[in-house]
Every structure is written in structure tokens, then in C-alpha cells.
Amino acid sequence: MKYQLLGKSGLKVSQLCLGTMGFGTAAGWGADLAGSFSIMDKFAEAGGNFIDTANIYKLGxxxxxxxxxxxxxxxxxxxxxxxxxxxxxxxxxxPNASGNNRKNLMRSVEGSLKRLGTDFIDLLYLHIWDDLTPIEEVMRGLDDLIRQGKVNYIAISDTPAWVVAKGNTYAELMGWSQFAALQVEYSLLQRSPERDLIPMASHYGMSLLPWAPLAGGALTGKYLKGDPGRIKPESKRLNENSVRITKEVMDIASKYGVAPSSVALAWVRQQYNKCIPIVGATKMDQLAENLQSLDLELEPAFLQRLNEVSQIELGFPGEFFQEAGVQKNNFGGFYDRIIKG
Structure with missing residues (x-):
């Protein structure tokens, strides 16, 4: 296991984050207490130190x-x-048992601290944007928790890029703590964050934590092999385009002699230099397979194949920039056409 710094902070986190949404059996599925303990033990033995949960997972x-x-x-x-x-x-x-408001923030954190049996939370996420609470209220509340010593760092999940940008800019202006990480759904089957969320995260030096990097297991190829799992037949993860991408992943995996999950996770990690995939596991063999992905570095030819088969439309203004000659780290063409005429 290797480590990287979280965002622009000095906090060292493992290159994989263990997702624990499957810890507990309250919803009729998941790992029981003993199984969850074994998974955390194995993750720590492999050098993993980054664990992700939420107050809502399995009803606490x-x-x-x-x-x-x-x-x-x-x-x-x-x-x-x-x-x-x-x-x-x-x-x-x-009525305030949900949302981004300060009252719910303080109430939720106190509840999490009690359930977790700890005095502090290392990283607190705003889970999803409610489109109601002023971002100024959110940033002040989060900074207060850091000043109280109950939270060390803050992050945000499932929120429009412009809201995150406004929050970090406002925090910078006020001398408050800024978001160190961004959590979004991102995989070979879900590349839409490349339109604005990932460029925004890069601008602010934020770490990217993709959830569902295996697209709910679809990219492992198990659904194509007849395993129904918990996925719905009408899911976008099983449409014609998704099946084509998954088959490409499986073909490349066969050439490397690894599991398809290793290829899918390697692709995600290699898209962004501050990327830390969140890998869920309810069984020991799932965790072991996810850890094996750390041994794989995809060569350029295979990266290109995966990029092409999963390519999405960037829309405006991304495609306009490409047409104008703007490329990553190279604005010469755009300058020549727009400035010089």
C-alpha cells in the first residue's frame, strides 16, 4: 500500500479507501459484526488506513x-x-433531521461521535446538496466543528461543481477551512464528472474519491456471467453501451491475467493524480480482489482503448474548447486563434 496526501493537507491516506456501506445487516444484506471486523483487520494488515462511512448507512x-x-x-x-x-x-x-443546515449538522455529528465511540472525526463530508441551505452557513458550521476539535478536515459529496467552488472560495475569503476532497460517482460507466466536477477539483487541489468505481459490480463482468446480484434488469449499467465497455475491460484483464475489477480500478486511479477509489466489501474475497488492483498499472495502449470505448460527450464549453484548440496544459492554439485572430 502506498499513501498520498489528502487534497492540499498534510494528512496521509492509503491509495484505496474502504467503503463500509455494507457493514451491518439492518437492510437484509451485508456483513455481520464478525465479518466486518475481519474485513477491517485485513484492510489494515494490507496498509489501508482510510475508512468511509455515513450516519445513514444501515440506519447507523x-x-x-x-x-x-x-x-x-x-x-x-x-x-x-x-x-x-x-x-x-x-x-x-x-423536520430538521435532514439537510445541510447547521442544526442538522451539529445534531448529526454528535450522533456519529456517539456511535463511532470516538472524540473526533478525521474527515466529515456534506453527503448531498439540499439546494436549500446557504453555502455560507455550511462553511461556517463546518469550520466551527474543526475549531471545536470534533472534526479534523472537511469534504463534500454529490454536489454541483459551482456550489463546491463557491464554498471553497468563500472559505478562503473568510480564513475558514476548505474542502479537501470531493466524492462523486465515477467509473468507466459514469464519466460525466469529467465535464466540470473533476476540473474543478483539480483547480482547488482536492482529492477525488470515486464511489461505485466498479459500477455496482457491473465492471467485474459478473452480471454478464449470469449473476443477478442486486442490480435491476433495467439499470443503465446493463445497457448496450455498458455491456460493450465491460467486455473491453474483461478482454484487457485476460491479457494481464488479472480480475476485471483490477483493470477497472486501475483505470480510475490513473485518470487523476489525486484519485482514491472507494472500494466496498462485504466478503473477504471481495476485499482481496480489490487490493490486488494496486499491483496493476495500465500501459498507454490499454488506457487508450478504455478511454475510447467509454468516451462521453463533454458538451459546451468542453467541446468548444477542444474545437478551438484548447488542450490540457496547452493553450497555444486557443491563443493563436482567439487573441491573434
């Missing part, structure tokens, strides 16, 4: 399981970088 059971794991005398809490989230509705007690 995910956080509770992690809290019980931390309560073990043999567990070094400070070894782990623990990320959790707030925003989504987690109970029916009051």
Missing part, C-alpha cells in the same frame, strides 16, 4: 460496528483516517 449500524471495532484495546484509533457524512434523513423525530 455501519458507524456502530466501526465504533465497536475502535473500542477493542488492540485497535489503534489514531492509525485510521475515518470519514463519515451528514445530510440525509436518519430519523423521523423532527
Amino acid at each position: 449500524e455501519s458507524e456502530s460496528i466501526i465504533g465497536k471495532y475502535f473500542s477493542n484495546d488492540e485497535t489503534d484509533r489514531d492509525y485510521f483516517v475515518l470519514a463519515t457524512k451528514y445530510s440525509l434523513k436518519d430519523n423521523e423525530t423532527n
Whole structure:
């Protein structure tokens, strides 16, 4: 396992993040207490220290399981970088039991701290934008939590790029803490963040944490082999285009002699230099397969094949920039055409 700095901070995190949405059986599926403990043990043994959860995962059971794991005398809490989230509705007690507002933020964090059995959260995410709360209120509340010592760093998930940009700019103006990381759905089957979210993250030096980097298991090829799993037949992950991309992943995997998941995860990691895929696991063999992906570095020819088969339309202004000669790190053509005429 290698480590990288989270965003522009000095926090060292493993190059894979363990997603724990499947910890607990409250929803009728997932890893039980013993299984979850084994997965966290194995992840730590491999050098993994970055764990992702949320107050809403399995109705709080995910956080509770992690809290019980931390309560073990043999567990070094400070070894782990623990990320959790707030925003989504987690109970029916009051109208403010959801959303990005300060009241829900403070209430949610106190609940998470109790379930996790810890005095601090390493990384707190705004889980999803509610399109109601002023971003100024959000940034002030998050900075207050950092000043109180209850949160070390902040991040944001599933939010429009312009909102994230406004939040970081406002925080910079006020001398408050800025978002260190951005979490979005990103995979070979979901490349739309390349239009504005990833360029925005790059501009602010944010780490990118893709969720569903294997597209809910579709990119492992298991659905093409007859495993129905929990995916719906009408899912976009099973349409003609997705099947074509998955077959390309499987073909490249056969040439390397690795699992298709290794190819899909390697592609994600190689798209952005601050990329840390979130890999979920409810079974030990799933975790082992995900860890094997760290041994693979795709060569340029295979990267090109995957880029071409999964290519999306950038839309305006991305495609306009390309037509005008603007390329990554090269604005000469654009300058010649627009400035010089």
C-alpha cells in the first residue's frame, strides 16, 4: 500500500479507501459484526488506513460496528483516517433531521461521535446538496466543528461543481477551512464528472474519491456471467453501451491475467493524480480482489482503448474548447486563434 496526501493537507491516506456501506445487516444484506471486523483487520494488515462511512448507512449500524471495532484495546484509533457524512434523513423525530443546515449538522455529528465511540472525526463530508441551505452557513458550521476539535478536515459529496467552488472560495475569503476532497460517482460507466466536477477539483487541489468505481459490480463482468446480484434488469449499467465497455475491460484483464475489477480500478486511479477509489466489501474475497488492483498499472495502449470505448460527450464549453484548440496544459492554439485572430 502506498499513501498520498489528502487534497492540499498534510494528512496521509492509503491509495484505496474502504467503503463500509455494507457493514451491518439492518437492510437484509451485508456483513455481520464478525465479518466486518475481519474485513477491517485485513484492510489494515494490507496498509489501508482510510475508512468511509455515513450516519445513514444501515440506519447507523455501519458507524456502530466501526465504533465497536475502535473500542477493542488492540485497535489503534489514531492509525485510521475515518470519514463519515451528514445530510440525509436518519430519523423521523423532527423536520430538521435532514439537510445541510447547521442544526442538522451539529445534531448529526454528535450522533456519529456517539456511535463511532470516538472524540473526533478525521474527515466529515456534506453527503448531498439540499439546494436549500446557504453555502455560507455550511462553511461556517463546518469550520466551527474543526475549531471545536470534533472534526479534523472537511469534504463534500454529490454536489454541483459551482456550489463546491463557491464554498471553497468563500472559505478562503473568510480564513475558514476548505474542502479537501470531493466524492462523486465515477467509473468507466459514469464519466460525466469529467465535464466540470473533476476540473474543478483539480483547480482547488482536492482529492477525488470515486464511489461505485466498479459500477455496482457491473465492471467485474459478473452480471454478464449470469449473476443477478442486486442490480435491476433495467439499470443503465446493463445497457448496450455498458455491456460493450465491460467486455473491453474483461478482454484487457485476460491479457494481464488479472480480475476485471483490477483493470477497472486501475483505470480510475490513473485518470487523476489525486484519485482514491472507494472500494466496498462485504466478503473477504471481495476485499482481496480489490487490493490486488494496486499491483496493476495500465500501459498507454490499454488506457487508450478504455478511454475510447467509454468516451462521453463533454458538451459546451468542453467541446468548444477542444474545437478551438484548447488542450490540457496547452493553450497555444486557443491563443493563436482567439487573441491573434
